[in-house]
Amino acid sequence: MSITDAELIADSLTQPAAFQEIFQRHFDCVYRYCARRIGTQAGEDAAGEVLCRAFEHRSQYDRARPDARPWLLGIAANVVAGHLRSSGRQAAAYQRAASYLLAGALVDDHAGVGVDARQELRVVAKALASMPTVEVETLLLYVWDELSYADIAIALDVPVGTVRSRLSRVRQRLRDELHSNAPGVTASSDKDGRFGD
Amino acid sequence: MGGSVTEEILELVSRLAPEVGVLAPEQIARQRSRLAATILREQLSRELVIGVAPTGPATSGSFQAPSFPTTDSGGAGQADIEVEPSHHTPSARRAKRHRRPVRQIAFGAIAGVLAIAGIVATGLATRTRSVPRPVVTSISSLGWRDKVDGVGLAAAHADFDPHPQQVRVFETKVKSALAAMPRPTTLVRLPPGDPAYLVVVSGRLSNVGGYRDGRWVGQPVELVLVVSEDDTLASYWSGTRGLKLAGLGTSVELPTSLPRVPSIPDIFGVTRFAFDGFPVVSRNGRTITVLTVQQCGGPSKLVATSYQDRVALVVTAPTGAPDEVCPLDLQVLTISTTLPEPLGDRVLVNGITGKPVPYFDDRWFADITVLPQRYRCGAGEPGVLPSGGSGVNATVYCSGPAKESGPLAIEQLKGVGSVTASWPIVGHPTIDGHQATLRVAVSSGIAYVRCLTWSAGGYFFTVISMEQMEGQQILSSSELLAVADGLHLPPG
Numbered sequence: 152m153s154i155t156d157a158e159l160i161a162d163s164l165t166q167p168a169a170f171q172e173i174f175q176r177h178f179d180c181v182y183r184y185c186a187r188r189i190g191t192q193a194g195e196d197a198a199g200e201v202l203c204r205a206f207e208h209r210s211q212y213d214r215a216r217p218d219a220r221p222w223l224l225g226i227a228a229n230v231v232a233g234h235l236r237s238s239g240r241q242a243a244a245y246q247r248a249a250s251y252l253l254a255g256a257l258v259d260d261h262a263g264v265g266v267d268a269r270q271e272l273r274v275v276a277k278a279l280a281s282m283p284t285v286e287v288e289t290l291l292l293y294v295w296d297e298l299s300y301a302d303i304a305i306a307l308d309v310p311v312g313t314v315r316s317r318l319s320r321v322r323q324r325l326r327d328e329l330h331s332n333a334p335g336v337t338a339s340s341d342k343d344g345r346f347g348d
Numbered sequence: 349m350g351g352s353v354t355e356e357i358l359e360l361v362s363r364l365a366p367e368v369g370v371l372a373p374e375q376i377a378r379q380r381s382r383l384a385a386t387i388l389r390e391q392l393s394r395e396l397v398i399g400v401a402p403t404g405p406a407t408s409g410s411f412q413a414p415s416f417p418t419t420d421s422g423g424a425g426q427a428d429i430e431v432e433p434s435h436h437t438p439s440a441r442r443a444k445r446h447r448r449p450v451r452q453i454a455f456g457a458i459a460g461v462l463a464i465a466g467i468v469a470t471g472l473a474t475r476t477r478s479v480p481r482p483v484v485t486s487i488s489s490l491g492w493r494d495k496v497d498g499v500g501l502a503a504a505h506a507d508f509d510p511h512p513q514q515v516r517v518f519e520t521k522v523k524s525a526l527a528a529m530p531r532p533t534t535l536v537r538l539p540p541g542d543p544a545y546l547v548v549v550s551g552r553l554s555n556v557g558g559y560r561d562g563r564w565v566g567q568p569v570e571l572v573l574v575v576s577e578d579d580t581l582a583s584y585w586s587g588t589r590g591l592k593l594a595g596l597g598t599s600v601e602l603p604t605s606l607p608r609v610p611s612i613p614d615i616f617g618v619t620r621f622a623f624d625g626f627p628v629v630s631r632n633g634r635t636i637t638v639l640t641v642q643q644c645g646g647p648s649k650l651v652a653t654s655y656q657d658r659v660a661l662v663v664t665a666p667t668g669a670p671d672e673v674c675p676l677d678l679q680v681l682t683i684s685t686t687l688p689e690p691l692g693d694r695v696l697v698n699g700i701t702g703k704p705v706p707y708f709d710d711r712w713f714a715d716i717t718v719l720p721q722r723y724r725c726g727a728g729e730p731g732v733l734p735s736g737g738s739g740v741n742a743t744v745y746c747s748g749p750a751k752e753s754g755p756l757a758i759e760q761l762k763g764v765g766s767v768t769a770s771w772p773i774v775g776h777p778t779i780d781g782h783q784a785t786l787r788v789a790v791s792s793g794i795a796y797v798r799c800l801t802w803s804a805g806g807y808f809f810t811v812i813s814m815e816q817m818e819g820q821q822i823l824s825s826s827e828l829l830a831v832a833d834g835l836h837l838p839p840g
Contacts, residue, residue, distance in 0.1 A: 167387045174383050178376065186368035195371060199379035203386045275360040294361045325357045 156219035160212045184227045201227045221305035278328040289317040625730045626740040627707040633690030639730045650685040662699030708742040718834025723748040731759045739763015754820040756813050765808025779832045805837050
């Protein structure tokens with residue numbers, strides 16, 4: 152059985168070089184998180200900053216959690232937020248996705264996406280851009296970064312119940328937006344419960 | 349749209365994820381180095397070396413107290429502070445048994461602390477007002493411990509200590525003094541106008557020296573360790589007290605005269621060391637080859653870091669396990685690396701010292717127009733033949749059928765050469781108007797080495813045929829002369 156992240160981080164307290172393995176395991180994931188939110192160029196630097204911050208604060212890591220990814224993405228969220236603040240682009244984080252879409256860049260890059268689907272994407276992007284940042288971030292951690300509710304809770308340092316309620320709200324808003332603006336979407340239930348409350 | 353709304357929403361949101369692709373290896377390496385620099389900085393911040401003293405012969409059983417130079421920080425009223433050396437080293441145990449030496453160490457350490465405090469007060473504090481001056485209330489509270497394994501540091505002080513393996517290093521944590529050091533993300537240009545950025549990792553103050561004629565001879569120095577953004581690591585002793593600590597400003601002043609550089613600490617499981625001999629740059633300017641001695645930890649790698657005006661070379665090898673039994677047979681290896689762009693006019697520098705390195709350009713090598721039948725030659729490699737003299741050299745190895753014929757080597761040294769081997773001289777033939785020397789070594793009536801040397805065109809040539817395995821034939825004198833006559837220097 153391979154050594155867990157928690158064990159590596161514990162080792163790194165006395166053998167700092169052990170933390171290099173954390174980089175090896177998670178840099179790609181952290182980079183993707185950052186790059187999707189602030190672009191590839193800034194994302195690279197931000198991802199490096201995340202790993203450095205993680206190293207500097209590794210003594211605070213909860214060793215009961217074997218997987219460090221949620222913790223790292225939590226740090227990444229702070230780094231990204233700091234980047235947006237410092238670059239004067241506060242509140243632009245999730246509008247970026249919308250602007251991508253509205254400019255047609257994203258949709259046009261997706262071969263096979265029909266007119267209806269494009270309309271739906273526009274609706275979703277616009278809706279996300281108008282929602283509270285924390286709710287959107289919760290959703291994106293779930294969808295883009297494929298974290299579980301529990302892991303999102305760790306990353307955002309909130310109770311799992313908060314994650315559930317945020318996702319519920321954002322789901323309802325998106326459902327409403329789609330219902331109002333994308334005629335093709337008429338259903339109103341979450342039959343498989345995957346995205347449930 | 350079919351399926352549940354939730355799944356559709358998830359799918360839509362998923363589609364909004366911008367494509368980010370995969371980072372290039374050099375981008376990942378840059379960020380990895382950044383973390384490595386952070387790690388290194390923390391490790392260095394744990395250590396502040398304040399004194400180095402030889403342990404002396406094992407029979408002495410005691411240490412002499414390092415008598416640090418007096419500084420303007422004063423030192424009265426601290427004599428009751430005691431050092432509590434760790435008890436897990438032989439030297440520490442000796443110190444525990446002999447109380448008086450411990451006291452002596454204490455006084456020395458106190459003096460060292462005060463010396464450092466003085467340095468901090470006059471050095472760091474003048475640069476950054478927020479730096480707190482270390483307040484020493486108790487040596488042990490600062491975690492002072494003695495560290496016998498000071499070989500790495502001692503290597504830098506060989507001028508003082510002829511037995512660098514017998515050193516005693518005191519170290520402690522003084523993070524407060526290092527607060528002024530920039531974060532690893534601080535980038536400085538080196539030198540101004542140079543696009544190569546170095547990351548200033550940390551600095552530390554040392555009081556280095558040793559015993560000379562029974563008296564401590566030492567001086568505080570300021571050390572700055574800089575790590576490049578990639579795999580090449582360079583360190584610089586910036587000089588003695590009072591000199592500007594390099595790397596903390598907006599520009600870096602490289603020391604004009606570098607004292608001996610300490611061995612690079614093993615931080616990342618990779619040992620970095622300088623290569624041996626002179627590099628050879630291939631004819632297309634992109635491949636660089638050096639010699640190195642086989643390391644215990646694993647295969648060595650030549651790492652070249654390209655900058656606008658220079659290329660830095662360093663050899664890396666995995667660090668061997670501490671308890672590894674390593675049969676050092678000193679096998680010499682040839683290792684190469686390929687540059688993304690030809691070296692061109694750029695300077696080749698030693699990645700450890702930062703100093704320029706002379707190299708042999710393979711384009712200088714003479715064309716080999718005559719070879720014995722079935723012989724083939726490789727490209728130029730760093731020279732290892734027993735020719736002395738001064739200058740850069742390269743060797744081309746030619747081989748025929750291995751079972752029948754010994755290898756032929758042609759070495760070309762740019763400069764003044766000589767032969768150090770004691771093979772008997774058997775004649776002085778003329779090669780292209782230049783007098784040559786022919787040496788032949790014979791054993792049991794069989795010639796096993798035939799060597800021809802001469803100087804021409806600013807080069808010293810050695811053409812040598814030798815038996816490598818029993819039963820191999822070496823070239824005759826006439827064959828050797830034919831090869832030599834067939835060497836034509838390129839124009840210019």
